[in-house]
Amino acid sequence: MSDSLTAPVLLEYPAPGVALVRLNRPHATNALSLELQALLSHYFIELGSNADVRCILLTGGDKVFAAGGDINSLAGVGPIDIYQRHTERVWAPIQHCPKPVIAAVCGYAYGGGCELAMLADIIVAGQSARFCQPEIKIGIMPGIGGTQRLVRAVGKAKAMRMALTGQPITAEEAWISGLVSEVVADDQVLAHGLKLAQVVAAMPPLAAEQIKEVILAGMDAPLEAGLALERKANALLFASRDQKEGMQAFIDKRPARFEGH
Numbered sequence: 001m002s003d004s005l006t007a008p009v010l011l012e013y014p015a016p017g018v019a020l021v022r023l024n025r026p027h028a029t030n031a032l033s034l035e036l037q038a039l040l041s042h043y044f045i046e047l048g049s050n051a052d053v054r055c056i057l058l059t060g061g062d063k064v065f066a067a068g069g070d071i072n073s074l075a076g077v078g079p080i081d082i083y084q085r086h087t088e089r090v091w092a093p094i095q096h097c098p099k100p101v102i103a104a105v106c107g108y109a110y111g112g113g114c115e116l117a118m119l120a121d122i123i124v125a126g127q128s129a130r131f132c133q134p135e136i137k138i139g140i141m142p143g144i145g146g147t148q149r150l151v152r153a154v155g156k157a158k159a160m161r162m163a164l165t166g167q168p169i170t171a172e173e174a175w176i177s178g179l180v181s182e183v184v185a186d187d188q189v190l191a192h193g194l195k196l197a198q199v200v201a202a203m204p205p206l207a208a209e210q211i212k213e214v215i216l217a218g219m220d221a222p223l224e225a226g227l228a229l230e231r232k233a234n235a236l237l238f239a240s241r242d243q244k245e246g247m248q249a250f251i252d253k254r255p256a257r258f259e260g261h
Helices: 034-048 080-085 088-096 112-118 146-152 156-163 172-179 186-201 206-218 221-235 239-252
Strands: 009-015 016-021 057-060 065-066 101-105 109-110 120-126 131-132 182-184
Touching: 009 186, 016 034, 016 186, 034 088, 057 109, 057 112, 057 186, 065 112, 080 156, 101 186, 109 112, 109 120, 112 131, 112 146, 120 172, 120 186, 131 172, 146 156, 182 186, 182 239, 206 239
Parallel strands: 016 057, 057 101, 065 109, 101 120, 109 131, 120 182
Antiparallel strands: 009 016
């Protein structure tokens, strides 16, 4: 666990192979302060290179995942100041994390909170969760991927409606739209997310990393290019000991023991 329970982000290891990253600014509805973003970036750099971590579970509080950017740090700031913050560098370790990332979302994920959730590979949402890009209401627009990832997740029509009206969608609407992976009862979100993370962590990590890499790279590539990436990655996995172990375990009708080699 992180050094202080008052830190804006807490790091825990609740199960073998699983890291739990928890946003921890309940007094500010988990608004994404510069300090919180920097610590989040630091942890993802650390976890991305930690061979003992096979899946990362990202969550907020019971009532709110994250309310978005910290408006107090944005009001009165000029364009050069915003540019020089280089949020793309801060968020890059999350965007490019090689490990599977699961977001467990309770309550509302607004603005930067919605953008943060969309960086995850799997989103588990509580029934009362809400997703929103409300930036237009304060004279700005999504600035850390909201216009780009949202349209890729839900399509042009729904993305335009969310970004141009600033109105939230429910967890059920988000599931139907393809924004979230599944919806569960509010009091089961974290437990379900942890169970899912343990399932992923038990899989061969090299295969998990290659699946994530090829899906993400292939999303914006022509079909033939994506299929070529898939064939190469699949062939590469046949050089791993985990592939040999997985297939032998299947033949022997016993559980496989994957070591990440």
